[in-house]
Every structure is written in structure tokens, then in C-alpha cells.
């Protein structure tokens with residue numbers, strides 16, 4: 001039974017998906033103060049939020065059982081992703097579910113601003129008739145600059161084109177062809193600033209986009225420009241915007257989002273008809289709220305019940321079928337990583353993994369995360385998990401490469417791992433028997449067939465008679481049962497590798513005795 005806390009308003013349709021499952025207990029507690037949330041979050045396996053709840057590092061820390069933070073919407077700037085990743089908590093959102101609503105709201109803002117709708121309406125309701133005070137401007141033939149041509153930016157572009165506007169856009173991650181296909185001209189940020197009569201931003205709030213439109217940028221713009229922010233508060237610097245409006249350089253502005261929500265002291269609130277403000281309504285339509293709530297409910301349900309992970313900001317998307325297919329490989333890779341790490345000496349500097357055969361047809365990103373978790377676990381223990389393993393490796397300067405080959409010469413499928421430390425290099429490969437039974441099939445130059453499980457004794461020895469007898473006797477004397485044995489040799493009488501699975505752990509003292517047996521070159525214990 002999983003406990004789910006919904007701390008922002010979620011549509012009944014989405015709640016229904018969760019509440020109808022006997023696997024979940026759902027508590028809806030909106031409007032919690034930061035301390036109240038911290039006080040109760042420890043009881044829950046999943047937390048569902050919109051933009052109001054701030055999922056800070058402290059909330060993450062207090063969420064001792066937390067496995068998932070689900071955002072019913074797009075922006076994740078209210079979730080401390082790094083803190084969640086470090087704790088192995090999956091953070092997921094629902095991109096797309098509110099795109100149309102937000103694009104339509106952006107158009108509503110552009111039009112309200114151009115035709116003074118909010119104040120004209122308020123004036124009528126005061127029984128006034130002030131036609132001269134509310135002279136507007138046409139959109140037709142004007143140029144709109146779109147900063148961020150993603151899902152929402154693209155829908156805004158299409159609608160502006162339908163109004164007969166010229167659309168210029170800046171998005172460094174989008175190809176010119178994609179933009180030109182719908183009639184949008186991509187340019188530099190400066191091109192857009194200099195050419196546009198209207199500028200609307202549709203980028204996420206990041207270190208780079210925070211305050212990206214400030215005094216200097218406003219200075220580059222056309223006199224009489226109109227600015228719209230339906231993305232995130234602070235992408236357009238509020239104080240700089242107020243200064244631009246005061247000087248007359250900026251003719252108007254429309255905002256749906258604010259640095260602080262609700263804003264205590266918004267510098268834009270004092271303006272008249274040339275500033276239109278809405279209280280973060282972009283996604284507030286019946287349709288968008290049903291979309292995002294149902295989506296997040298299904299995503300959380302599937303993730304908690306092990307049926308796949310979708311739209312996670314810190315884990316690759318895996319549909320249920322793939323998840324099922326990958327599960328045994330995830331297990332194999334984690335064991336392979338841990339095994340290799342335990343036989344190596346020195347600080348890990350490089351990890352090269354090759355997926356060959358059937359497995360190469362899948363998205364192997366989760367497998368590399370599992371390998372890295374296995375590799376780092378012997379050093380970092382509980383602090384490493386699937387979600388943070390690659391970022392921890394990167395932080396430690398470990399170079400990682402991943403290769404895929406649909407052909408596998410010896411096995412239907414093979415995961416080959418090469419690791420380099422500052423002292424040595426090891427190569428270990430593994431496969432699955434009967435589609436789910438993990439086996440280590442190669443350790444450095446030796447072919448073996450070892451079961452990666454429990455306590456293992458790994459030895460290099462000369463290929464001489466009597467080794468098995470001696471080892472069997474020694475283990476027997478110490479009351480240790482040998483569960484399985486595997487041998488590989490380079491040539492008859494040459495160097496060989498022996499891998500023993502034993503039912504109880506080999507002590508350091510016994511290991512020293514093993515090393516002293518005739519023809520044994522080295523011995524190590526691996527625990528999986």
C-alpha cells in the first residue's frame with residue numbers, strides 16, 4: 001500500500017484515478033505552510049504538486065519514504081531537482097497537457113493588452129462610456145518575437161501567424177528547418193529584440209533565463225514594444241520592466257507569472273490600461289487541468305507499481321513493456337558493476353560499456369544507470385541510487401562511454417564493461433541465461449560462467465591438479481558450503497581463474513589461508 005499526498009489543487013478526474021486503486025491511500029491537503037508540509041511528508045511515498053507547493057531541499061530531506069514527486073504541469077522550478085536526484089527520488093511532470101491552454105492564454109494577454117479589454121470592461125461596469133481612453137493597436141502586420149520556440153512557443157507562433165503577424169523567434173536548441181516549416185524566422189536574440197513590436201517569452205526558468213530581459217535588453221528594443229510573460233516570473237526582470245514602462249520605451253506589458261506568487265509588492269501593479277496582470281492562469285482551464293491531473297495520476301501509479309517511468313526529469317522514460325523487458329538486465333548490470341568495482345583497485349576514472357545483441361535494440365540508459373550504481377555502491381553505499389548514479393560519476397570526474405551493437409558474436413545478448421582506475425584496467429562481461437538468470441561470462445581474459453550472487457571467492461591460479469580438492473577441503477574445515485564453481489583458463493597448465501559461490505561469508509583470515517594454498521596467485525572476496 002502506497003501513501004500519496006496531493007498538496008495542490010488537482011482535478012477530481014486525476015484524483016479518481018489514484019483513489020480507485022486499492023494500492024493507494026490518497027490524502028489531499030492543499031494550502032500547507034512549509035513547516036506543515038515538512039511535518040507530514042515523511043509519511044508519504046509520493047507527493048503530487050502544481051506550482052504553489054515549494055518542494056525544497058528540506059521537504060525532500062523530510063520525505064524519508066518519498067519515491068516520486070509528480071508535477072501536474074510543466075514547470076519544475078518549484079522542485080529542488082538536484083536534492084531529489086541526490087536522494088533517488090524520481091521527479092516527473094506532464095509536458096503537453098497544458099500547452100494549448102497556455103498558448104491560448106498568451107493570445108488572450110496579447111489581445112487584452114492591445115485592445116485595453118480589462119480596463120474598458122471595468123470602466124463599463126462603473127457605468128462609464130470612455131471610447132477615446134481605450135484606443136488600441138492591431139496585431140496585423142506587426143512583428144512578434146518569441147523567445148523559446150518549444151511546445152507553447154510553437155502554438156503561440158501558429159496563432160500569431162493566423163493573425164497576419166510576422167513571427168521571429170530565438171531558440172538555440174531548435175533547427176532552422178523546423179521553424180521555417182511553419183513560417184517562423186529564427187534569429188539571434190538581438191535580432192528578435194531589435195525587430196519585434198511584441199515579445200513573448202516561453203522558456204523554462206533557469207540560471208540562464210532568469211532576468212534574461214532586463215534594462216540592457218529593453219534598451220535594444222523598439223520604442224513602443226509590448227512584452228508578455230506567460231512562462232515564469234523573473235524571466236523578464238520586473239523592476240527593469242517597470243522602468244521601461246515609466247520611461248515610455250515599453251508601451252505595454254502583460255504578465256501571468258511573478259517572481260513571488262502571490263506577489264506581495266509587484267512593481268507592475270501600479271500601472272493602468274497598458275499593463276494587464278493575471279494570477280498564473282495559463283494552465284487554469286477545465287481541459288488542461290483534467291489532462292495534467294489524469295496524466296500525472298497514471299504516471300505516478302505506473303511508477304509506484306513498477307509498470308514504467310514516463311516524463312521523469314531525472315530518469316529515462318521507460319514504457320511498461322520495455323520496463324518488463326529491461327528488469328532482468330537492470331539486475332544483471334547492477335551486479336556486473338558491483339562485481340567489477342570490487343575486483344578493482346584504485347580510484348575509478350573511466351567506464352566504457354558495450355551493449356551487444358538483442359539488448360542493443362532497447363533504450364539502454366537505465367542499464368548504464370544501474371551499472372554505475374553497482375560500480376559506485378561499494379564506495380558510496382546508500383548514498384548512490386539509480387537516479388543519482390550518473391551525476392555522482394560525473395561529479396567525481398569519471399568518464400563514461402556507451403556503445404551499442406546489434407550483433408553479438410558469442411551470446412544472444414552481452415553487456416561488456418571495461419573500467420579503468422588510476423592503477424589498473426578490468427573487463428567483465430555478463431549475459432542472461434533463460435532470459436532472466438544473470439551470469440558473468442568473462443573476467444578479464446578468462447571465460448567463466450559465474451553466478452553473480454551472494455558471497456563469491458575469486459581466484460587466479462595456475463591450472464594444476466589438486467586445486468579444487470585443496471579448496472574444497474579448506475572450505476569444509478571452516479564449515480563453508482560451496483554452492484557453485486566456475487573455472488576458466490588461458491591454456492592447459494597456464495593461468496586460470498576460479499570463481500566459487502559460497503553459502504556463508506569467507507572471513508579475512510580464511511582468505512589469507514586461501515592465498516597460501518599451492519598454485520594460487522591471488523584471491524579476492526566479492527559480495528553481491
Ligand SMILES: NC(=O)C1=CN([C@@H]2O[C@H](COP(=O)(O)OP(=O)(O)OC[C@H]3O[C@@H](n4cnc5c(N)ncnc54)[C@H](O)[C@@H]3O)[C@@H](O)[C@H]2O)C=CC1
Pocket residue numbers: 073074075076095096098099102147148149150151152153170171172173174202203204205208209230231232256257280281282283284
Ligand atoms: N503560465 C502558466 O500557467 C504556464 C507556464 N508554463 C511555462 O512555460 C514555459 C514553456 O513551457 P513549454 O513550452 O511546455 O516548454 P518546452 O520545453 O516545450 O519549451 C521551452 C523551449 O525553450 C527553449 N529554451 C531553453 N532555454 C532557452 C534559452 N536560454 N533561450 C531560448 N530558448 C530556450 C527550449 O529549447 C524549448 O524549445 C515553461 O517555463 C513553463 O513552466 C507552462 C505551462 C503553464
Ligand SMILES: O=C(O)C(=O)COP(=O)(O)O
Pocket residue numbers: 050051052072073074075076098280282283284
Ligand atoms: O505547468 C506549468 O508550468 C504552470 O505554470 C502551470 O502552473 P499551475 O499548475 O497552474 O500552478
